[in-house]
Amino acid sequence: MRRLIIVLLCAFISASLFAQTTEGPKNGHLIIAGGALKDPSVYAKIIELAGGEGKAHMVVIPTAGGNEITPEIIESLEKQWKEFGAAKVSVLHTTDPKEANTEAFSKVIDEAGGVYFLGGRQWRLADSYLNTKVHEKLFALLKRGGVIAGSSAGATIQGSYLARGDTKGSNIMIGDHEVGLGFISNIAIDQHTLARNRQFDMFEILAKYPKLLGVALDEDTAMLVSGNEFEVIGQSYVMIYDGTHWNQTTGKYEANAEGEQKFHVLRSGRKYDMAERKVVRGSR
Numbered sequence: 712m713r714r715l716i717i718v719l720l721c722a723f724i725s726a727s728l729f730a731q732t733t734e735g736p737k738n739g740h741l742i743i744a745g746g747a748l749k750d751p752s753v754y755a756k757i758i759e760l761a762g763g764e765g766k767a768h769m770v771v772i773p774t775a776g777g778n779e780i781t782p783e784i785i786e787s788l789e790k791q792w793k794e795f796g797a798a799k800v801s802v803l804h805t806t807d808p809k810e811a812n813t814e815a816f817s818k819v820i821d822e823a824g825g826v827y828f829l830g831g832r833q834w835r836l837a838d839s840y841l842n843t844k845v846h847e848k849l850f851a852l853l854k855r856g857g858v859i860a861g862s863s864a865g866a867t868i869q870g871s872y873l874a875r876g877d878t879k880g881s882n883i884m885i886g887d888h889e890v891g892l893g894f895i896s897n898i899a900i901d902q903h904t905l906a907r908n909r910q911f912d913m914f915e916i917l918a919k920y921p922k923l924l925g926v927a928l929d930e931d932t933a934m935l936v937s938g939n940e941f942e943v944i945g946q947s948y949v950m951i952y953d954g955t956h957w958n959q960t961t962g963k964y965e966a967n968a969e970g971e972q973k974f975h976v977l978r979s980g981r982k983y984d985m986a987e988r989k990v991v992r993g994s995r
Contacts, residue, residue, distance in 0.1 A: 730871070730897040733924040733985040734939050739853035741894055741936035742944075745902040745928025746830060746863035750945045753933050754795045760858035761825025764796035770823040772803050774839050775831030775864040780804045792827075803845070806835070811843040820848040825858045828865025834876045834888040836868045846892060859894060862933075863902050868892050872899040872923055874916060884915045895936065895985065901927035904950055913952045914972050924985060925952030925974075932979070939986040942994070949977045953988045964990070 735741065740760050744753060761767035771788050773780055780802065789800040801819045810816050820826065826849060828836060840846050849859060859869065867874050871893040877886020891900075899916050901909060904927040913925040928934065932945035943949045955964045956973035967973050975990075977983060982994035 731922060733895065733897040733988070735895050735936045735941070735985060736850075736853040737938065739856050740858045741853075741869055741941075742858060742860035742933050743866040743869055743900060743926075743928065743936065743941075744860070744862035744933035744945070745866060745904060745930050745947070745949075747903070747906070747930035748862040748933070748945075749931050750933075753945055756935065756944065757825060757827065757858060757860045758796040761797070761823070765798050767797045767825060768799040768801070768823045769797040770801045770803050770820055770826045771829065772826065772836070772840075772865075773829045773831075774804050774806065775833060775835050775868070776829055777831055777835055806839050808839055808841075808843050811840050811845045813844060817844040817848050820845065820852055823852065823857065825860065826852060828859075828861030828868060830861075830863030830865055832878075832881065833864040833867045833873055833891070834878055834886070836864065836892070837873060837876065837888050837890065841890060841892065849892065849894075853894065860933075866902045866928060866933075867900045869894045870898040870900040870926075871896050872916065872920065874899045874901050874913070884912055885919060897922065898924045898926060898985070901925070903930055905929040905947065910950055910974070911972055913950070913974075917952055924988065926950070927952070927974075940982055940984050940991060942982045943977045943979050945979060947979075949983075950974050951977060951983060951990075955988075 758767050769792050785802045788802050792800040805811050868891050870891045873888050873891040875881045876888030877883035904910050927950040929947035932947040934941040935944050952974045954967050957975045958965045982991035
């Protein structure tokens with residue numbers, strides 16, 4: 712039975728990578744942050760969606776960092792998230808997908824209202840958790856209404872396509888790891904965008920996979936995903952690569968000409984429908 716579940720999960724991830732429509736989770740929420748996350752309101756929203764201040768049980772996953780997880784690091788993470796408002800904090804880490812595929816290791820997710828992926832290199836998260844029991848339970852957490860959040864590598868891993876997934880360096884957009892955890896289908900997510908002058912990098916991926924929706928977040932900024940829509944929260948901007956751009960002269964979104972590398976930019980408070988690929992009217 713477990714093998715059947717894993718096979719079905721693999722098929723789902725493959726389908727979500729090459730799906731024609733970009734869709735978020737039907738239940739639960741995602742918070743996808745562009746790195747260097749400091750805004751207390753974003754952390755407060757994670758705690759709220761995970762069960763509320765003084766009630767939330769958070770699972771924190773530091774695997775992307777590639778560091779030895781010492782008792783001191785665990786203590787520091789527990790203290791940090793309790794200061795954010797969590798009642799209970801569990802740190803989950805392994806580099807062994809066989810261990811991640813066991814009930815004993817992964818069962819802590821069953822008890823949690825939220826999961827947070829720390830930054831580092833996103834391929835480490837794929838190597839450790841893709842198509843494992845942990846992966847299966849993350850989808851189950853969303854199905855029961857929980858929240859999955861992450862910053863930097865913890866943002867990119869949430870998409871179906873894994874941008875900057877090469878083990879040789881983070882400057883390689885299309886690398887030796889191309890499959891993310893797939894909480895959103897048919898999407899590539901980049902981070903640290905304006906801070907590191909990365910705003911044109913997404914076009915490399917879209918040249919090879921033109922059906923993907925590209926989203927790139929600046930630092931200290933996040934997208935709050937509810938179903939197929941997301942709202943920009945935080946301090947900076949989110950770039951959208953959907954084949955259109957805002958024309959200042961006409962006051963309309965217009966299709967890019969062939970080969971034209973244009974995108975549009977959303978500030979905090981703006982909303983976007985990923986399935987319809989359009990900015991939600993009336994969002995501030």
